[in-house]
Each structure stands twice: as C-alpha cells, then as structure tokens.
Amino acid sequence: MTLLISPIAIPLLTATLCLLLRDSRAAMRVVSLLGTFALAYAGALLYLNVETAGPISAQMGGWDGPFGITLVADLLSATLVMLTGLVGLFVVIFGYSDLTFGEERNGHMVFAQVLLAGVCGAFLAGDLFNLYVWFEVMLIASFGLLVVGGKSIQIDGAVKYVGLNLIATTAMLAGIGLIYGASGGLNLAHLHQLLDGRSGEPAVLMAAALLLFAFATKSAMFPLFFWLPAAYHTPSHTTSTLFAALLTKVGVYTLLRVFTLVFDLQHPLIQSLLWVSGVLTLAVGVFGAIHEVQARRVLAFLVMVSIGIMTLGMAAGDVAALKGTLLYLMQTLIVTAALFMAVGCVAYLSGTERLDEMGGLWRSHPVVGGLFVLVMLGVAGIPPTSGFWPKVVLIDAFASEQHWGLVIAVALGSLGTLYAVMRLFSAAFWQEPKAPLPGLMLDFNRAAPMTALAVLVVGLGVSAEFLIQVADSASASLMDPKLYVERVLGARE
Amino acid sequence: MDILLTLVTGVLVAGASYLMMAGTLVRFLLGLVLISNAVNLIIFVSGRLTYAGPPLIDSASKTVAEGAANSLPQALILTAIVIGFGLFAFTLALSLRAYSQLGTDAADEMREAEPEDRT
Amino acid sequence: MNSLVLSTITRILAPLLLVFSVFILLRGHNDPGGGFIGGLIAAIAFILISKAEGRRQAMVALRVRPLSIAGTGLLMAIVAGFWGLIAKGAFLKGIWPLIVYNADGSKGGLPIGSILLFDLGVFLVVIGGVCGIFFNLEKAVGEDTD
Structure with a gap:
C-alpha cells in the first residue's frame, strides 16, 4: 500500500511544500531535490518488490475493487515509475542552472512535481476514470510549465498545445462514458473480464476508437502530432527534457495497457490504423528532423521517430514485437532525456539554438562532444548503447513474422535518425562558428546530470540483460494478464 | 428520452466542432464548453436513464433504498465538471494573455513558435 | 466598480456567505454540500468584495x-x-478518533476525523484556487485601477 501510494504522494507533497515555500528559492530547491530523490528511491523499492512478488494492487480508502479506486503496479509500470523518478532527479539538478529566476518564482518546481505525480499516477492507475484524472493532472501541470517563462513564443506554443490536448482528453472522457455504458465497469481488470470476447461490438469499437484518438494525440502519432513540434522547443531546456522524456511515453504506455487489457490490440481495424499511422509518424519525424534548423525542433521530430517505431511494434502486435516495443519504451525514456539535456548544454555553450549559427565547440569542449556522441549513438541505435537492442529485438520480431515492410521502415527510420543527429553534431561541433563563442564553461549542475544520463545510455546498452528481462516478462504478462487481474480483483471468479 | 439526449449530444458536438474550427481563441473556448457538456451528457446517458429516487442513504439504513438512481455517472460527471472548470479557467487566462501579448485572437496568425521563414 | 448599492449589500452579504459556506462544508458529510461547494461560496464572498471595493480590499480581507x-x-x-x-x-481511509461506541452498540461522541480534515482541505484549495485565478484574471484585464 505504502509502496503504491508513495510515487504519487511524495511528488504531491513536494509540490505542496514548494508552493508554501515559494518565497525562498533555496528552500524550494532543497525540497524539490529531496522530493525527487525520495521519489526515485520509492520507485526503486517498488520495482524490487514487484520484481520478486509479481503485480501488487491497493484500494484507496479500503473500498474493494472493482468499485474503489485501484492502484496497480506490474513489472512494466514499476519499471517506468522507477525511470521516471530517476529522470526527475536529473532534471531537477539540471534546472538549478538552467532555470531563470522568474521561472522558479512563477512556480516551475511546483508544476514539475505535480507533473511527476501525474505521470506516476497514470502509470499506476488501475481504472479508466482514474487514468483520466491523472491525465488531467499531468495536463494542467504541463500547461503551467509551458507558460511560467511568460515569453511570447511560449504563450504561442502553449495555445496550440493546450487546444489539441484538451480535445484529446475530451475524446478520452467520451470513450470512457461509452465503455461504461457498454459494460458497466471502469476498472481495467474488471473490464478485461466484462469485455472478454466482445471486442468486435460496435459500441466497444467506438469507445476503442475514441480512446485510440486520445492516446494517439498524447503520444503524438500521425496525424495528431501537430502540438508537439509547435510547443516542445518553446519552454526552458529543463521543461523540454521533462516533457520529451515522460509525456509522450505515458501516451504509449496507456495505449499498450488499455489495448491489451480492455480492447483487442490485434483487431484488424486497430492493427491497420496503427500500421499506417506508425509509418507516417516515422516518415514525418525523419523528414522534419532533417529539414529543421532549430536544434530543439529537430529533437521534437526525433521524438516522433521513436513514437513511430513503437507504433509499428504495436501494429505487429505479437509477443515478440511487444517485447521490442516495451524495451524501446523504457530505453527511449532515458535516451530522450539525455538527448534533450545534451542539446540544452550545447545551446548554452554556443549561445544559440539555430544550427546555422552554431559551431566550433569541438575545439573548446571535446568532453562535451564525446558525451554528445554517446547520446547520439543511443538515439540512432548503434552499439554499444541502449538504443541498439530494442531495434534488434523489433527487427527480429518483424522478420520472423515476415513483416518485411516494417523491417524496411524501421531500418530507414534509423538511417534517417542517424543522419539527423549527425547533422546536429557536425553543426554544433565541427562547423566554423559564424560568431565567436561566448566562451562559457559547463557548470556542475548542467554537466553532472548530462554525464550521468550519457553513462546510463551506454550502461544500459552494455548490460542489456536487465531491461531485456524486464521487457520479456512484462510483454508476456501484457499478452496474458491473468495474474494482473487476479491480483486486482482477488482470485474469486 | 435517451434518443432526445443523444440527439442533443450530437447537436452540441456539431456546434462545438464548428466553433472550434473557426480559428479564433474565444470561439475555441466556447466550443470547449459545449463539447465538455456534450461529453457529460454521454456519461449521463451511458448510466441509463431511469425513474428513480435520489441515491441518498437515510440515517436509519445502511445502504441506498431500492430503486435509487445510479450514482456513479453523477460522481463521474461531477469530477469531469470540476476538472473541466479548472481547465477552462486556465485556458481563459491563457487566451487573454495570448491576446494581449501576441496581439491577435486568430490561431493562424500566431507564428512566433513556428515562423514561416525558416531558411 | 464604484456602486453604493453593491458595496452596501456586500457589507451584509459577504459575512453571511462566509458563515453559510462553513455551514455547507459541515453539512456535507451526510447531506448535499461539502468542501467544494462550500469553498465556492466562500470564494464568491471574496469575489463580491473585490467587485465592490476593488481587488486590493479583497486581498486584505x-x-x-x-x-x-x-x-x-x-x-x-x-x-x-x-x-x-x-x-x-x-490511504484516504476514514478515521474517526472521537467516535465512541456505547454499551448498547449505538455510536456516540463527535463525528470529527480525517474525512472532515480532507473536506476542509478541499474547502481551502477551492477558496485559494478560485480567488487566485479570479484576482489574476482581473489584474490581466486591468479593470481594477485603484
């Protein structure tokens, strides 16, 4: 119980304390560092517990399932909560140097903690309506984070982000209403029993379509991605890192969770939708990343590439492909955070974010360049980094099912990604700078989390068994959720 | 009654879509209000419309009386209304800020984040 | 705004609304009411003050x-x-430390506990949230020039 509630309660408590202490910058910093540290610790404890004992569940207020509010952690959610805590910790440290005084005073830390609570809540939610509530918590926090800087460009980005995401959550709520009308339940495990064998009914398919729309918008799939490249490059680097690492991944996670537990991922209609959307997301991501001249917009499109690859994994839909998708989901959380942070450092050192104005960093900052190469390899999926394994698993899964189109799509996508990140690298490090560099050095608060994440990218690639084993058993339990259902509703029939 | 409410939902969604696609922030906001009400109606109808008493437990008994209304859709709608209220307030504030800072109400004219000249 | 009618009425209405909001809050456990509605009513009292006397005055209140x-x-x-x-x-389970069970099995004591604390929390969040949003909006609109 304590284990399940603490990943949500700790950030909420931290946010509250930050709100009450908002007059003192130092106090907010200490509190949010301690809070995220506690969150990472709680996430690790949760992972260790679930890893040995299997899925655990808890009922809020002691009201029994399927009627009470349920929190559930299986291996997938526990691992994601742990990674969320870890990324949160690094991002808080990075923010010490990256955030301006105004952003901190306007409540960046409060919103960031609420965002972490919302993300962890979405990973742990055991019923659809609770999931909706956590999505809204996440959404409100992300709105706040987008506008704390108050610059025109941020307001502009926020308008697009807010508009499209509000439509998505409204669709989600409508889908939840329909599914309740069709089945009389909202608890995911209960719905799994109620809708067993009914996945083809029109009402269920309609609800599935609405939820697919909502989750696809959240994870920025084609053609619902427009908010992402419009907003991700506008806030501070800290906020961008937090968003890119966590938000779209929550969309993919919920899609996986709901479409394996409640609906049928292998329904031909859903399959073909995911198939088309995945290929087009990948294509838009690659072309956008190659075309853009603003560094963080390149990254925003690279996030879409990763979403596209995961969508293709879900489109294939068998256990092996899901294993690859989960592996990709877990490692891309770390890799994306590392990439956004690295670009944050590069932008700080070169004083600009435009690729045609950058340059010359290799001579002055070779160590940063080295770390950037590691992260870059991770994004493109080249050994020895962690990005390599999920692609191997995915391509293997596609090839064994003779989905040659998917194999080609993933391969071309990786090639495009490699080109895009190399373009980024050569612009920032090798190109002759247009203007003399500002001559800055990286401070500890920026360098330490970036280095730690880059090391993690390589570490998770060298000792890949850890994540592969997690993905292996998590994908098996996604496809056969008997234990999950049993742990939520009890062993009764 | 179900059919009437379903039709009302459809009209609300149609109106909301029209307003939201008009391209100005104020209309978008009004559309948002309409569509969230439409969704609340969907949940309401999903909970089945019956002639029933209020789902209140009087102090003498432990459970709701026979024939009480389904209280779950009401709880869901209440939550959705509260959340929608918060989001609407935020969006209103944001629109106001966007209007005063960007000098326009039309979404198409907001090109700060995505400038047209990108060479 | 500078209206004699509104400011006179506000002087009577605002305290009444605040008392009524506490009544609604406490009533909420067994009857319609509760922290959210109570908080909204209390917020209306402060919004009324801000409309009648200006935002500064409401902040002071x-x-x-x-x-x-x-x-x-x-x-x-x-x-x-x-x-x-x-x-x-x-988590969130209701705790009633002041409830005592009499010998005949009936309940006595005061029904005050964690539920009331939670509701009071909601009450305060709603007052603070609604007033905060309202004051900020009013500041942004710039109506308030005193």
Whole structure:
C-alpha cells in the first residue's frame, strides 16, 4: 500500500511544500531535490518488490475493487515509475542552472512535481476514470510549465498545445462514458473480464476508437502530432527534457495497457490504423528532423521517430514485437532525456539554438562532444548503447513474422535518425562558428546530470540483460494478464 | 428520452466542432464548453436513464433504498465538471494573455513558435 | 466598480456567505454540500468584495495570499490521506478518533476525523484556487485601477 501510494504522494507533497515555500528559492530547491530523490528511491523499492512478488494492487480508502479506486503496479509500470523518478532527479539538478529566476518564482518546481505525480499516477492507475484524472493532472501541470517563462513564443506554443490536448482528453472522457455504458465497469481488470470476447461490438469499437484518438494525440502519432513540434522547443531546456522524456511515453504506455487489457490490440481495424499511422509518424519525424534548423525542433521530430517505431511494434502486435516495443519504451525514456539535456548544454555553450549559427565547440569542449556522441549513438541505435537492442529485438520480431515492410521502415527510420543527429553534431561541433563563442564553461549542475544520463545510455546498452528481462516478462504478462487481474480483483471468479 | 439526449449530444458536438474550427481563441473556448457538456451528457446517458429516487442513504439504513438512481455517472460527471472548470479557467487566462501579448485572437496568425521563414 | 448599492449589500452579504459556506462544508458529510461547494461560496464572498471595493480590499480581507491558502489545503488533504494509511493501512481511509461506541452498540461522541480534515482541505484549495485565478484574471484585464 505504502509502496503504491508513495510515487504519487511524495511528488504531491513536494509540490505542496514548494508552493508554501515559494518565497525562498533555496528552500524550494532543497525540497524539490529531496522530493525527487525520495521519489526515485520509492520507485526503486517498488520495482524490487514487484520484481520478486509479481503485480501488487491497493484500494484507496479500503473500498474493494472493482468499485474503489485501484492502484496497480506490474513489472512494466514499476519499471517506468522507477525511470521516471530517476529522470526527475536529473532534471531537477539540471534546472538549478538552467532555470531563470522568474521561472522558479512563477512556480516551475511546483508544476514539475505535480507533473511527476501525474505521470506516476497514470502509470499506476488501475481504472479508466482514474487514468483520466491523472491525465488531467499531468495536463494542467504541463500547461503551467509551458507558460511560467511568460515569453511570447511560449504563450504561442502553449495555445496550440493546450487546444489539441484538451480535445484529446475530451475524446478520452467520451470513450470512457461509452465503455461504461457498454459494460458497466471502469476498472481495467474488471473490464478485461466484462469485455472478454466482445471486442468486435460496435459500441466497444467506438469507445476503442475514441480512446485510440486520445492516446494517439498524447503520444503524438500521425496525424495528431501537430502540438508537439509547435510547443516542445518553446519552454526552458529543463521543461523540454521533462516533457520529451515522460509525456509522450505515458501516451504509449496507456495505449499498450488499455489495448491489451480492455480492447483487442490485434483487431484488424486497430492493427491497420496503427500500421499506417506508425509509418507516417516515422516518415514525418525523419523528414522534419532533417529539414529543421532549430536544434530543439529537430529533437521534437526525433521524438516522433521513436513514437513511430513503437507504433509499428504495436501494429505487429505479437509477443515478440511487444517485447521490442516495451524495451524501446523504457530505453527511449532515458535516451530522450539525455538527448534533450545534451542539446540544452550545447545551446548554452554556443549561445544559440539555430544550427546555422552554431559551431566550433569541438575545439573548446571535446568532453562535451564525446558525451554528445554517446547520446547520439543511443538515439540512432548503434552499439554499444541502449538504443541498439530494442531495434534488434523489433527487427527480429518483424522478420520472423515476415513483416518485411516494417523491417524496411524501421531500418530507414534509423538511417534517417542517424543522419539527423549527425547533422546536429557536425553543426554544433565541427562547423566554423559564424560568431565567436561566448566562451562559457559547463557548470556542475548542467554537466553532472548530462554525464550521468550519457553513462546510463551506454550502461544500459552494455548490460542489456536487465531491461531485456524486464521487457520479456512484462510483454508476456501484457499478452496474458491473468495474474494482473487476479491480483486486482482477488482470485474469486 | 435517451434518443432526445443523444440527439442533443450530437447537436452540441456539431456546434462545438464548428466553433472550434473557426480559428479564433474565444470561439475555441466556447466550443470547449459545449463539447465538455456534450461529453457529460454521454456519461449521463451511458448510466441509463431511469425513474428513480435520489441515491441518498437515510440515517436509519445502511445502504441506498431500492430503486435509487445510479450514482456513479453523477460522481463521474461531477469530477469531469470540476476538472473541466479548472481547465477552462486556465485556458481563459491563457487566451487573454495570448491576446494581449501576441496581439491577435486568430490561431493562424500566431507564428512566433513556428515562423514561416525558416531558411 | 464604484456602486453604493453593491458595496452596501456586500457589507451584509459577504459575512453571511462566509458563515453559510462553513455551514455547507459541515453539512456535507451526510447531506448535499461539502468542501467544494462550500469553498465556492466562500470564494464568491471574496469575489463580491473585490467587485465592490476593488481587488486590493479583497486581498486584505483574505489576509493570506490565495495560493498559500490553496497550498495549506492541499497539505491538509494529503495529511488526511496519510492519516488513514498510518492508522488503518489504507490511504484516504476514514478515521474517526472521537467516535465512541456505547454499551448498547449505538455510536456516540463527535463525528470529527480525517474525512472532515480532507473536506476542509478541499474547502481551502477551492477558496485559494478560485480567488487566485479570479484576482489574476482581473489584474490581466486591468479593470481594477485603484
């Protein structure tokens, strides 16, 4: 119980304390560092517990399932909560140097903690309506984070982000209403029993379509991605890192969770939708990343590439492909955070974010360049980094099912990604700078989390068994959720 | 009654879509209000419309009386209304800020984040 | 705004609304009412003051900054949740420390406990949140020039 509630309660408590202490910058910093540290610790404890004992569940207020509010952690959610805590910790440290005084005073830390609570809540939610509530918590926090800087460009980005995401959550709520009308339940495990064998009914398919729309918008799939490249490059680097690492991944996670537990991922209609959307997301991501001249917009499109690859994994839909998708989901959380942070450092050192104005960093900052190469390899999926394994698993899964189109799509996508990140690298490090560099050095608060994440990218690639084993058993339990259902509703029939 | 409410939902969604696609922030906001009400109606109808008493437990008994209304859709709608209220307030504030800072109400004219000249 | 009618009425209405909001809050456990509605009613009292006397005056009447009120409320709600977790092993479980069971099995004592604390938290969050949003909107519109 304590284990399940603490990943949500700790950030909420931290946010509250930050709100009450908002007059003192130092106090907010200490509190949010301690809070995220506690969150990472709680996430690790949760992972260790679930890893040995299997899925655990808890009922809020002691009201029994399927009627009470349920929190559930299986291996997938526990691992994601742990990674969320870890990324949160690094991002808080990075923010010490990256955030301006105004952003901190306007409540960046409060919103960031609420965002972490919302993300962890979405990973742990055991019923659809609770999931909706956590999505809204996440959404409100992300709105706040987008506008704390108050610059025109941020307001502009926020308008697009807010508009499209509000439509998505409204669709989600409508889908939840329909599914309740069709089945009389909202608890995911209960719905799994109620809708067993009914996945083809029109009402269920309609609800599935609405939820697919909502989750696809959240994870920025084609053609619902427009908010992402419009907003991700506008806030501070800290906020961008937090968003890119966590938000779209929550969309993919919920899609996986709901479409394996409640609906049928292998329904031909859903399959073909995911198939088309995945290929087009990948294509838009690659072309956008190659075309853009603003560094963080390149990254925003690279996030879409990763979403596209995961969508293709879900489109294939068998256990092996899901294993690859989960592996990709877990490692891309770390890799994306590392990439956004690295670009944050590069932008700080070169004083600009435009690729045609950058340059010359290799001579002055070779160590940063080295770390950037590691992260870059991770994004493109080249050994020895962690990005390599999920692609191997995915391509293997596609090839064994003779989905040659998917194999080609993933391969071309990786090639495009490699080109895009190399373009980024050569612009920032090798190109002759247009203007003399500002001559800055990286401070500890920026360098330490970036280095730690880059090391993690390589570490998770060298000792890949850890994540592969997690993905292996998590994908098996996604496809056969008997234990999950049993742990939520009890062993009764 | 179900059919009437379903039709009302459809009209609300149609109106909301029209307003939201008009391209100005104020209309978008009004559309948002309409569509969230439409969704609340969907949940309401999903909970089945019956002639029933209020789902209140009087102090003498432990459970709701026979024939009480389904209280779950009401709880869901209440939550959705509260959340929608918060989001609407935020969006209103944001629109106001966007209007005063960007000098326009039309979404198409907001090109700060995505400038047209990108060479 | 400068209206004699509104400011006179406000002087009577605002205290009444505040008392009524506490009544609604306490009534909420067994009857329609509760922290959310009570908080909204209390917020209306302060919004009325701000309409009649200006935003400054309403801030003075609130004494504490709106967001601090909301933060305190949030803290109370979280504490209420942990109270249930520590005492009964379930987060948000209702705890009634002052309820006593008489010999004949009937309940006595005061029904005050973690639920009321939670509701009070909601009450404060709503007052703080709504007042905060309203004051900021009013500031942005710039109507308030005193």
